[in-house]
Amino acid sequence: MRWAAPDQFAEFVRDRHAALLQYAYLLSGDRHLAxxxxxxxxxxxxxxxxxxxxxxxxxxxxxxxxxxxxLNRVRALRRERLVSAAPETGVADAERSDDSVIRLLGCLPRQQRAVMVMRYYLDLSEAQIAETLGCSAGTVKSTASRALTRLRRELASDSYLLPVEKGAR
Structure with a gap:
């Protein structure tokens, strides 16, 4: 027996797929992972x-x-098997206009990046972010504060403009 998506689910996917994909891209900085x-x-x-x-x-x-x-991707990466040579090489994606934002976000640890994306891209409140991450609003505030401090430091140094290698974070 095949599973068939309810009409409401198919409609939801049509309407919100692009927004979910953009959110995942901002979170991960990698189109394929998103x-x-x-x-x-x-x-x-x-x-x-x-x-x-x-x-x-x-x-x-x-x-x-x-x-x-x-956020839990690290556990999944532990199960991957590393090989000495990549089976194939990809073609570099065309330069995007928001690459500098993605590079800047790439300077942050995953938890701080998630808080910044939810706060400033999704415009969620601290309470909503806390609910999503399963932590307190105080943790969200302190994480956001540390992230903003780090982003200011990175902006001052301009080191975020250098290309970020995949797997470096």
Missing amino acids: EDLVQDALERAGIAWRRIERRDDPEGYLRRIITNRY
Whole structure:
């Protein structure tokens, strides 16, 4: 038996996929990882859509899945097997106008980056961010403060303008 997406889920994906993808890209700084995060979140949400839909904020639920999968990615990377040579090489993506923002965000640890993206891209309140991350509002405030301090320091040094190698963070 094949699973078929409810019409409401398909409509939600059509309407919000681009926004979720942009959120995941800002979080990760990597287009391919962002696509994987969104795909994984949509797979998980699709299976439980009827339950999720009854909640007030299905998009918030998906953002939480994306955020948690991104923050917990380190565990998944431990299971990867490293090889001496890459099986193939990719083609560099065309330079994007927001690359400097992505590079600047890349200077931050994952938790600080997540707080900054949720606060300034999604315009979420500290309480909403705390709920998404499963921490207190005070933790969100202190994390944001440390992130802003670091961003100011990076902006002053202009070191964020240098290309960031994948896997360096």
